[in-house]
Amino acid sequence: MNYNQPATATPKNALKTTSIIHLALITGQVLFMIVAYITNKNIKYFDYKDSRDDVFFYIVPLMAIVCTVIGGFLFNQQLGKFHQQAAGTSKTLLEKLKVYQSASIVRYALLEGPSLFGIVCFLLTGNLFYLLISACLIITMISLRPSVNAAEAYLQLSYDETQQLL
Template sequence: MVNQNLQVTPKTFLRTISIIHVALILGIVMFCAVTYSINSSRNTFSYNINDPFTYVSLILAIGGFTAGFFLFKNQLVKVQNQATLKGKLSVYQSALIQRFALLEGPAMFAVVAYELSANLYFLIIAGLIILYFVTLRPTKDKIETGLNLSYDDKITFDSEDTQI
């Protein structure tokens, strides 16, 4: 087995977290599509107050959004302790993955609840989570702003092919 030491550049970093972002969204969308195709003949739409999934899915969605937001901000505060750009980007990547996971879980739960009940209410919740997830697409500007990079770090981060 060949041990390749991959170079981390701003370009490869951004590509990596973008691929993770898109893969997670596509996973949820494909799961929605498959469950919709299975249940399309028996779809209903109702806000059933007797169904515990109605409340659980909504609470999980709001909780995932809130927890993801605050944990992400908390991790970005810790990034100021990192001396190197590579360390900062590493913390940013793990914080972003945590935020994505806290959104993906409630979305998957909502899709499973839809699969069990064929109630489109749950697909709407999953769809709203997906729409919010799309707005979290990592960009160079969001990373620079979120990390509050110093001038030197911005110069390094703007030169796409420089090894970090």
């Protein structure tokens, strides 16, 4: 008996698991944002011009941009490396989806980190500018939702493999 994979390891379940992870990460960020907004005792204000004394004013947007770019780069690099290694060999759909899942989780983590940091900076300062940046990162993450079409495009799936996911 193979103990490495659960008995229910199917391509459909692998994609479903990735979707559940994605939803959980987004839900956690949104709930944290709501709780932070409600419980913040600081005066809430929106300032994106005169924050020269606030070091977070430079760090949060820079982190958001850098981590978004690095996340996309690492995602593409992992999938590219997999395609190079898989060239000439036949990989199962489940193996392909595991690579997609791990690459996606890295990408999501690199979006979630700056988002959570922005929410914490809002808690510390009361500046809604940081929540705006976090909201943009959450929207970006929502747009990267795993789906059959996304898996088909990124993994270059055949028609038969795509049909297994439907």
